[in-house]
Amino acid sequence: MSHQADIADLVVVGAGPVGLLLANYVAGHDLKVVVVERLPQLIDYPRGVGMDDECLRAFQAAGLAEAVLPHTTPDQWMRFVNGRGTVFASIEPKTRVFGWPRRNAFIQPLVDKVLAEGLGRYPSAQLLLGHTVNAFTQDNDGVDIEAEDANGAKRTIRARYVVGCDGGRSLVRKALDISFEGNTDSNRWIVVDLANDPSGSPNAYLHANPARPFVSIALPHGVRRYEFLLFPGEGQGDDVPREILESMMAKVVPDPKNIDLIRARVYTHNARLASTFRKGRVLLAGDAAHIMPVWQGQGYNSGIRDAANLGWKLVSVLTGIAGGGLLDTYESERRPHAAAMIKLSETVGKILAVRNPVGVAVRDTMIWIANLFPPVKRYFLEMRFKPMPRYERGVVTFGGVQNGKASAVGRMFIQPMVTKASGETVKLDDVIGVKFALICWGSRPDRWMSAGTVRILERIGTEIICAVPMVQQAHEVPLYNGITVLGDKSGDLKEWFGQHDEAVVLLRPDRFVAGACAPQRIDAMVAEVAETMSYLQPLPGAAAAVPRVAVVNRA
The missing domain is CATH 3.40.30.10 (Glutaredoxin)
Incomplete structure (x- = not known):
């Protein structure tokens, strides 16, 4: 077996969107960046499906927004539908205050590909697919990372800083012994992605149907996503029998046997937050630092905010403009907002999943009354309920x-x-x-x-x-x-x-x-x-x- 040694300014563990965007930011300043990804290729199935204006602005800063746009659907509204088929709430923001549409559907694998190809602009960037990080140790001056490819060839990388962007089951976070506090919803859901959209209707619909809550989302390039609440006994583990899947699909398409299935996957909603985002010269970002229910599409966007916040700070430290204390402001700025987004996502999920007849009646009545008041209706239409990042500590002078x-x-x-x-x-x-x-x-x-x-x-x-x-x-x-x-x-x-x-x-x-x-x-x-x-x-x-x-x- 061969053994290679390398020197880098930054090692990013995980080639998801957060890690790739962060690598683009740092490599764009002539700093050496190595991205280590355990999978042999980028994930090729849809995951995140909602992108906001802050996210597109972050891609713009990396010079990649125009390449991302063909894989988005701008101004995608989110409508909440009750059991009678009536839209009882709708989120339709039309603002361009940050230069981009506030809500956009997108195809994540294609956007990830744009981010990965963006690294090709920089000779100082390297993407190592099919490499597993076995261990790392840090001292006052840097971090030594031991990586191994599928053939057993080992590589040692000496980096000044490491950022773990390796997902909710982050090996980096576990190696640092950082707790991941929060809870897992007892409900199980199945996500179904289809090619050649059998529905064709635009926008996203959250059906708060007590008989079976489900979600229908139109995505670019003719992809449709459905998500259904699973009842106890409907499949074991991640396996749902085809007949159960077809019975659920029969509620939304005329011919459930004639569909082009991309994937069907069972999942539970997690709401968790790392107790700290930094230990020494190793930091966490994206799902490695926080995961949240999907209902507001903020898991992906929160990770991109991490990259935008951390990217310029790493550059400032690595180029000698600022001391390492600047990196402490990453947690003080990002962790409170991630916590707020987790709470919002949990609240929306609870509204959607109500099945008790009394609870359904109370929910629908309260929302109907709220819609009678134009200011309240605008509050939802314009998405003002979304907690916008506001930093009261960190690289800010004063507020209030x-x-x-x-x-x-x-x-x-x-x-x-x-x-x-x-x-x-x-x-x-x-x-x-x-x-x-x-x-x-x-x-x-x-x-x-x-x-x-x-x-x-x-x-x-x-x-x-x-x-x-x-x-x-x-x-x-x-x-x-x-x-x-x-x-x-x-x-x-x-x-x-x-x-x-x-x-x-x-x-x-x-x-x-x-x-x-x-x-x-x-x-x-x-x-x-x-x-x-x-x-x-x-x-x-x-x-x-x-x-x-x-x-x-x-x-």
């Missing part, structure tokens, strides 16, 4: 309420369309790139920035954007000596700043607001953000160029 208005700090920033001076219209993130951004309205920030602030912004990689009305463009361009001029065509930036007291925001690479202030406080705000991210001062004598400045203009 100021002058009667909620602070923007700790929240995700909007993504409007902006127009360049050339006339090209693009999404805001495409102007910023995968870096920080200082965005101002109505004031030139360089007037208020000290040389020290300039050095910090340059070192962390910052795009500075001044937003001004479009009618001022001809006047402002000469003052900025030909610096790029962009246009806020819809006026969304002006409206956003009009709703907040802070005229300056500093965005993190994951587009969350790290700090907000008046122009005259830019120096103090940048210093505070630098402190929260464990910023490391450059070596004496290191030069720093002035950050690039862009001017945004409103049409």
